[in-house]
Amino acid sequence: MAEQVHRLIYRSHSTVPRERRDEVLAEIFDVARSKNKKAGVTGALLISDNWFVQTLEGDETVVTELFEKIREDDRHTDVSVVESATVEDRVFSRWSMARISPIGRSDIPLHDVEGRIRPAAPDQPGREQQDLLTRMRNTIGADFV
Numbered sequence: 001m002a003e004q005v006h007r008l009i010y011r012s013h014s015t016v017p018r019e020r021r022d023e024v025l026a027e028i029f030d031v032a033r034s035k036n037k038k039a040g041v042t043g044a045l046l047i048s049d050n051w052f053v054q055t056l057e058g059d060e061t062v063v064t065e066l067f068e069k070i071r072e073d074d075r076h077t078d079v080s081v082v083e084s085a086t087v088e089d090r091v092f093s094r095w096s097m098a099r100i101s102p103i104g105r106s107d108i109p110l111h112d113v114e115g116r117i118r119p120a121a122p123d124q125p126g127r128e129q130q131d132l133l134t135r136m137r138n139t140i141g142a143d144f145v
């Protein structure tokens with residue numbers, strides 16, 4: 001039987017001051033990647049100056065409990081769920097937490113030179129990932145430049 005995958009997408013407002021951003025984000029990714037790997041959680045975290053948009057994929061109970069913990073984190077506020085649903089497959093199966101950023105250091109480059117969203121890698125189907133990245137980006141709309 002295929003794995004049941006729960007996908008939760010939320011958006012939140014970052015409370016991290018700009019001057020501490022690099023340091024704080026590095027810490028979040030370090031912890032997230034190591035804990036998610038152990039818990040079988042995959043996903044992506046999109047970062048702009050003011051917003052986070054995160055997709056979490058995995059077992060429903062695991063994802064729900066992780067989200068409850070993340071929701072309480074004071075490095076962000078105004079956490080609102082964009083989607084919470086059972087889906088057929090993981091979209092970010094290669095990433096315990098991919099970093100999506102408009103400016104450098106992304107694991108998945110978001111734009112090509114023409115401004116189109118790019119597939120993750122040549123060996124990936126890409127389409128579903130592109131669609132989901134577009135949806136994540138659209139939840140913060142004009143703020144994400």
Ligand SMILES: Cc1cc2nc3c(=O)[nH]c(=O)nc-3n(C[C@H](O)[C@H](O)[C@H](O)COP(=O)(O)O)c2cc1C
Pocket residue numbers: 028031032033035036045052054066069070071073075076097
């Ligand atoms: C925007 C954001 C995204 C986060 N994503 C994750 C994540 O994917 N996995 C994770 O374990 N912790 C994530 N965290 C950190 C958790 O809130 C929490 O600090 C971490 O899981 C450590 O919890 P613990 O000290 O109780 O083990 C995130 C925090 C923020 C602010």
